[in-house]
Structure formats: C-alpha cells, structure tokens
Amino acid sequence: QKEVEQNSGPLSVPEGAIASLNCTYSDRVSQSFFWYRQYSGKSPELIMSIYSNGDKEDGRFTAQLNKASQYVSLLIRDSQPSDSATYLCAVNRRGGNTPLVFGKGTRLSVIA
Amino acid sequence: EPEVTQTPSHQVTQMGQEVILRCVPISNHLYFYWYRQILGQKVEFLVSFYNNEISEKSEIFDDQFSVERPDGSNFTLKIRSTKLEDSAMYFCASTVGGNYGYTFGSGTRLTVV
Numbered sequence: 001q002k003e004v005e006q007n008s009g010p011l012s013v014p015e016g017a018i019a020s021l022n023c024t025y026s027d028r029v030s031q032s033f034f035w036y037r038q039y040s041g042k043s044p045e046l047i048m049s050i051y052s053n054g055d056k057e058d059g060r061f062t063a064q065l066n067k068a069s070q071y072v073s074l075l076i077r078d079s080q081p082s083d084s085a086t087y088l089c090a091v092n093r094r095g096g097n098t099p100l101v102f103g104k105g106t107r108l109s110v111i112a
Numbered sequence: 113e114p115e116v117t118q119t120p121s122h123q124v125t126q127m128g129q130e131v132i133l134r135c136v137p138i139s140n141h142l143y144f145y146w147y148r149q150i151l152g153q154k155v156e157f158l159v160s161f162y163n164n165e166i167s168e169k170s171e172i173f174d175d176q177f178s179v180e181r182p183d184g185s186n187f188t189l190k191i192r193s194t195k196l197e198d199s200a201m202y203f204c205a206s207t208v209g210g211n212y213g214y215t216f217g218s219g220t221r222l223t224v225v
C-alpha cells in the first residue's frame with residue numbers, strides 16, 4: 001500500500017474557480033501534514049501545514065484534515081494561471097523532525 | 113527571506129566518478145536533509161542529519177553515499193561512484209525543528225553519462 005497517495009492529474013480548472021486537491025495516507029499515527037507547490041524544474045515550496053482535524057485557512061488556500069478518514073485536502077480559491085504547478089502532499093509519520101514522506105503530486109492546470 | 117543555497121545547480125559526471133553536492137542551510141536551522149527526485153517521480157528521502165551525525169537514512173542511502181558538515185555552514189552529499197540511475201534532482205532541506213515544514217534549496221540536477 002502506498003504511503004501517501006495523490007491523483008496525478010492533470011486537474012484542469014478555469015481561472016477564478018476553486019481547485020480541490022486530495023491526498024490520502026496509510027499510516028494512522030501520522031501527525032503533521034504539509035502541502036508543497038512545485039513548478040516544473042524547481043524545488044518544492046511550502047504552502048500550508050496542518051496538524052489538527054478541521055480546516056486551516058491562509059489567504060486563498062485552505063487545508064483540511066480528517067484523521068479518522070486519513071485524508072488531507074487543499075482548496076485553492078480564485079485560482080490563477082500562476083497557480084498552475086504540481087502540488088505535493090507530505091506527511092510526517094512520527095512527528096518531530098522525522099523525515100517527510102511525499103506523494104507523487106497532482107498536476108494542476110488553471111486555464112485563463 | 114532566508115534561503116537554503118545549493119551548488120552547483122547542474123553537474124554532469126561520468127559513470128564511476130565521485131561527486132560532491134553542496135548545501136548551505138538556513139543559519140538557525142538545526143535539522144538537515146537530502147532528498148532526491150528522479151524525473152517524473154516523487155520526492156524521495158535519502159538522509160537526515162542532526163547534531164553532526166546521521167539521524168536516519170533510507171534504503172537508497174547505501175554505502176555509495178555519505179554526508180558531512182565540514183564546517184559550521186556547509187552540508188555536503190558525496191556519491192562515491194556514480195551510476196546512471198543516480199541521475200536526478202538532489203534537494204537539500206532544513207528546518208528549525210518541531211513540526212515546522214522544511215525549506216528546500218533550489219536543487220542540483222545531477223546527470224550521470
């Protein structure tokens with residue numbers, strides 16, 4: 001069973017729409033969860049972190065966590081063409097400074 | 113904003129040669145990591161480093177790999193005898209600790225020919 005799973009996409013949304021990106025993880029005791037954005041040929045860039053069940057909002061981004069369902073999502077409101085990138089879900093299974101485990105990423109394309 | 117700096121940005125090497133990839137983590141960060149990403153694949157953990165020693169390593173990080181923090185700022189990854197399958201982007205990352213996410217460097221693209 002894959003540890004962190006994401007739909008590879010591409011997910012295409014029109015400019016101004018809400019993009020919804022999903023991630024599931026296999027290890028029930030995972031403690032912290034991160035969304036990274038990666039433009040082609042570039043390094044991952046941290047967008048959001050979430051540790052508790054529920055929603056966490058930061059500007060146009062909302063992360064949602066449901067530990068019972070082992071599910072993390074990222075909503076991007078008012079999507080812009082500049083949001084077109086691959087979005088990586090990363091999970092810290094054991095907390096603290098143990099290594100992050102990454103999903104393969106979902107490619108998002110925002111159409112102008 | 114503080115950055116993690118990696119050099120070189122691109123390295124081409126012949127199979128069997130040794131390469132050293134260099135990183136300067138953010139100055140107040142305490143935990144350092146190397147990850148790699150083969151083209152089209154996911155970001156994979158190689159090794160973590162804390163308090164001048166390896167704290168964890170993956171199955172990928174075999175005897176061909178080593179890490180060092182030769183001075184107070186640099187953090188290096190050495191691949192002793194490169195193979196074709198070592199061709200990838202290598203990312204250094206650091207964090208101040210706790211549950212903060214990592215800051216990644218811009219990466220070194222290693223091409224083994």
